[in-house]
Amino acid sequence: MSYHASQSPVSNSNSLAVVSLVFGILAWCVLPIVGAIVAIVCGHLARGEIRRAPPDAPLEGSGMALAGLVLGYVQLVFGVLAMLLVFGLIFLGFHTGWH
Numbered sequence: 001m002s003y004h005a006s007q008s009p010v011s012n013s014n015s016l017a018v019v020s021l022v023f024g025i026l027a028w029c030v031l032p033i034v035g036a037i038v039a040i041v042c043g044h045l046a047r048g049e050i051r052r053a054p055p056d057a058p059l060e061g062s063g064m065a066l067a068g069l070v071l072g073y074v075q076l077v078f079g080v081l082a083m084l085l086v087f088g089l090i091f092l093g094f095h096t097g098w099h
Contacts, residue, residue, distance in 0.1 A: 012057065043068040050065065
């Protein structure tokens with residue numbers, strides 16, 4: 001009897017999609033602004049590569065890229081709003097006599 005090693009199909013996941021998702025998660029944990037920017041840039045690049053992939057060799061990872069984009073954009077929006085709030089409170093605080 002002969003045993004053949006079963007080969008699992010090789011996944012053609014786009015590496016930029018994985019990077020986008022990882023940095024999207026890191027943006028919420030460790031690297032707020034930098035992680036969000038990396039997630040957004042890599043997510044857009046990954047989705048472009050996935051769309052341009054030939055039909056005979058499709059790339060996977062569109063969902064990961066989209067998740068990285070969403071995490072990155074939401075973190076970036078929250079970061080900008082938080083900075084505006086802090087600067088607004090600082091300037092309004094000084095002008096209204098709050099100390």
